[in-house]
Amino acid sequence: MRRELTIKQDDFWRLINREQFLLHYFDARLRYRLPALDNECVYIQVNCNxxxxxxxAEQYILSFLEPKYTKSLSFPGNNKQAYCDEYLLNRLMKEYLVHIELEDKDNAHRLTFRSSSLTVLFLAIDDFRKTMSNTLASDKSADIDAQLALQSLTTNLESQLMVVDQQDQLDEQEKASSTRKTHQGKNSTPGDDDDEKASAAALRARQEPQLKILYPGAEISTRDVALDELIVKSKKKNTQNRHNSNRQETPDVNDNELVREMRQKLKGRNLRDVIIDGANIGRTYGNSEFSAHGIQLAVDLFHSYGYPDSKIVVILPAHYLSKDKDNVFPNLIRRKIVHKAFEQKIDDKNKRFYDDRLIVDIAVMRNGVILSNDFYRDLLQDSGDAVRKAIRERLLCYRFIGDNLCLPNPVSEGGPPLDVFLTI
Structure with missing residues (x-):
C-alpha cells in the first residue's frame, strides 16, 4: 500500500523522530518529497505491505501531528517507573492509534494522550487506568498518593465517558430529527428553513466526522476524522533512471542558512568521526537502486559542516565500486574517504560481505557516529556491550529531499541537539 499525506514543514522533523516506532509496530516505511510550487509543506508516502x-499508520500520524483531542494525566514523580512503562505505552499507541507524550519536569509529571477521536482517546485512557490499577494493587511499595491519583482519574474518566455517551445519543436523535424534517420540506415556510439550517449548523459543530478506519479494540460505532482532505494523489513514477528522478540539479545544495549555522556551532569544537554506511546511503538516494551520487552528497554535507577528510569514513562492499556511474569513487578513494569492506569467498559465484560489522567496529574504535537508516538488529543480538552502546546511542538517521541530505535536530525525541551529538 502506498498513499501520500501532506504535512507542514514544521512537523517534518517531529515525524522523523517517530520513524523507528512506525517501522517497528506498523512495518511502515516513510518516504518524503517536496512539492514543485509550495515550499510550506512536505508530502509523505506511507509504504506498507x-x-x-x-x-x-496514517491514523497514528494524524493523532501525533494533528490531534483534535488531548488529555493530560498527572502522576507522582516517585511512581514514574510504573506509569511510564515503555511496553505499556507502546502497546496503547499501537492498539488505539493514539500518541502519548511524557512531560517530566521538576514540579510536573504527566502523560498527555493525543487522538483524533474523543471516544478512542477515552478507550485508551481507560485501558491505561485498568492496567495501572492492577499494577499498583500488586505493588506493596506503591504510596497512597499514587492510589489516590488513580482513583481520581477513574472517577473523572467515568463521568466524562458518560458525557460522551450522552452526546452520542443526542447526536443520533438530532440526526434522525433532521432527516424527518427533510422529508417534510415541501410544506415548510421560509422561517422553517432558517430554523432547519441553524439546527443543522449546531449539529455539525457538535458531531465528530464519521469514522473511515476501524481502530483495533475500538467500538464499531467509534467515529474519527476522514483522511480524504490530507490525501494527495501520487505522481506516476518513471521506472527508468530511478536514481536520477526528481533530483534538483543545483550548484551547491549546502549553501544555505542551516548549514552555515551548524558550521558556526561546530567551529573550534572536538568533532566526532562520522562513519557512513555507503551501501545504505547509495540505495536510499537511488530509491533502492544504488547511486554513488548519494555518497558524494553525504561527504559534501559534512565538509560543509567543517569536517576534514580524516574524520569522514565511508564503508562500502567492493561490488558497489563497479556501479559508479557518476565517477565519484576514484577521488574519494584517493583521499582515503571510501574504504572497501571485508569479504569472504564462499564459492566461485557467492561472497559474504561484512560491511555492517566493520562500520560499527570503526565507530567503536574511533568513538564516532554512524550515519545510516539500518538498525543493525543482528549485531545487537550477538555483540558485546561496546557495539550495542554505539548502535543505540550514536546512530544518526537521515532523509534525502531532492539532493539535500537532511539530518534531524535534535537527533531523536528528547535527544541532544545535532551539534552536541557530533562533538565529544
Missing amino acids: EKTTGEH
Missing part, C-alpha cells in the same frame, strides 16, 4: 496496517 497490508492496506489495513497502512491505514492504521
Whole structure:
C-alpha cells in the first residue's frame, strides 16, 4: 500500500523522530518529497505491505501531528517507573492509534494522550487506568498518593465517558430529527428553513466526522476524522533512471542558512568521526537502486559542516565500486574517504560481505557516529556491550529531499541537539 499525506514543514522533523516506532509496530516505511510550487509543506508516502496496517499508520500520524483531542494525566514523580512503562505505552499507541507524550519536569509529571477521536482517546485512557490499577494493587511499595491519583482519574474518566455517551445519543436523535424534517420540506415556510439550517449548523459543530478506519479494540460505532482532505494523489513514477528522478540539479545544495549555522556551532569544537554506511546511503538516494551520487552528497554535507577528510569514513562492499556511474569513487578513494569492506569467498559465484560489522567496529574504535537508516538488529543480538552502546546511542538517521541530505535536530525525541551529538 502506498498513499501520500501532506504535512507542514514544521512537523517534518517531529515525524522523523517517530520513524523507528512506525517501522517497528506498523512495518511502515516513510518516504518524503517536496512539492514543485509550495515550499510550506512536505508530502509523505506511507509504504506498507497490508492496506489495513497502512491505514492504521496514517491514523497514528494524524493523532501525533494533528490531534483534535488531548488529555493530560498527572502522576507522582516517585511512581514514574510504573506509569511510564515503555511496553505499556507502546502497546496503547499501537492498539488505539493514539500518541502519548511524557512531560517530566521538576514540579510536573504527566502523560498527555493525543487522538483524533474523543471516544478512542477515552478507550485508551481507560485501558491505561485498568492496567495501572492492577499494577499498583500488586505493588506493596506503591504510596497512597499514587492510589489516590488513580482513583481520581477513574472517577473523572467515568463521568466524562458518560458525557460522551450522552452526546452520542443526542447526536443520533438530532440526526434522525433532521432527516424527518427533510422529508417534510415541501410544506415548510421560509422561517422553517432558517430554523432547519441553524439546527443543522449546531449539529455539525457538535458531531465528530464519521469514522473511515476501524481502530483495533475500538467500538464499531467509534467515529474519527476522514483522511480524504490530507490525501494527495501520487505522481506516476518513471521506472527508468530511478536514481536520477526528481533530483534538483543545483550548484551547491549546502549553501544555505542551516548549514552555515551548524558550521558556526561546530567551529573550534572536538568533532566526532562520522562513519557512513555507503551501501545504505547509495540505495536510499537511488530509491533502492544504488547511486554513488548519494555518497558524494553525504561527504559534501559534512565538509560543509567543517569536517576534514580524516574524520569522514565511508564503508562500502567492493561490488558497489563497479556501479559508479557518476565517477565519484576514484577521488574519494584517493583521499582515503571510501574504504572497501571485508569479504569472504564462499564459492566461485557467492561472497559474504561484512560491511555492517566493520562500520560499527570503526565507530567503536574511533568513538564516532554512524550515519545510516539500518538498525543493525543482528549485531545487537550477538555483540558485546561496546557495539550495542554505539548502535543505540550514536546512530544518526537521515532523509534525502531532492539532493539535500537532511539530518534531524535534535537527533531523536528528547535527544541532544545535532551539534552536541557530533562533538565529544
